[in-house]
Amino acid sequence: MSAQHEGRLNRSSGFTLVELITVLVLVVVVGLGVVLSLTRTNEQTWLRTDTMIASNTSAQRALDRLTADLRRAKRQFLRCDPQNVNNPVDDVLQFYPLNNTPQVSYFVTAGTLYREQGGTPLQVAASGITAFQPVCAANAELVQILLTARVKGLAGTMDQTLMTQVRAQNP
Numbered sequence: 001m002s003a004q005h006e007g008r009l010n011r012s013s014g015f016t017l018v019e020l021i022t023v024l025v026l027v028v029v030v031g032l033g034v035v036l037s038l039t040r041t042n043e044q045t046w047l048r049t050d051t052m053i054a055s056n057t058s059a060q061r062a063l064d065r066l067t068a069d070l071r072r073a074k075r076q077f078l079r080c081d082p083q084n085v086n087n088p089v090d091d092v093l094q095f096y097p098l099n100n101t102p103q104v105s106y107f108v109t110a111g112t113l114y115r116e117q118g119g120t121p122l123q124v125a126a127s128g129i130t131a132f133q134p135v136c137a138a139n140a141e142l143v144q145i146l147l148t149a150r151v152k153g154l155a156g157t158m159d160q161t162l163m164t165q166v167r168a169q170n171p
Helices: 003-012 017-071
Strands: 079-081 092-095 104-109 112-117 123-127 129-136 142-153 156-167
Touching: 017 092, 017 104, 017 112, 017 123, 017 142, 017 156, 092 129, 104 129, 112 129, 129 156
Parallel strands: none
Antiparallel strands: 079 092, 092 104, 104 112, 112 123, 129 142, 142 156
16 A cells, blocks of 8 residues: 555544534534523423412412301301392302401402402402302302403413302301
């Protein structure tokens, strides 16, 4: 073999330092792009999930408070009025607690569930409410409550309905 031919064999048997550095830089850039993309996707998913949980928690707290109030209600003064034509609110639930405190009312106006007791200022029980349906049994002993909240979830905005049944006390 000639010296010229041997030089070509030695050069073609490996990679140069420049080639190795170029490939390494390309692999690092592609890897960082994938990591950043996954990080952004995970952050967006976490934010949407956190918003959904906060909305759901607000509605659940309102339902828990309403349930606690109803458990202290006098059965004979319990009034569910889902078709109240004289009032501009959607649905109304009114009752008197057992401890002779003023009347308690729950109603929805413009997507907000309010709680009112006597002459005190309105308390916001929950926002983002699309429906509030109290249904009283014939003897007003059992009250079923459906509370539908607009929740921002992973797939966009959706309505979630929470339901409870409460047995009113007999004083």
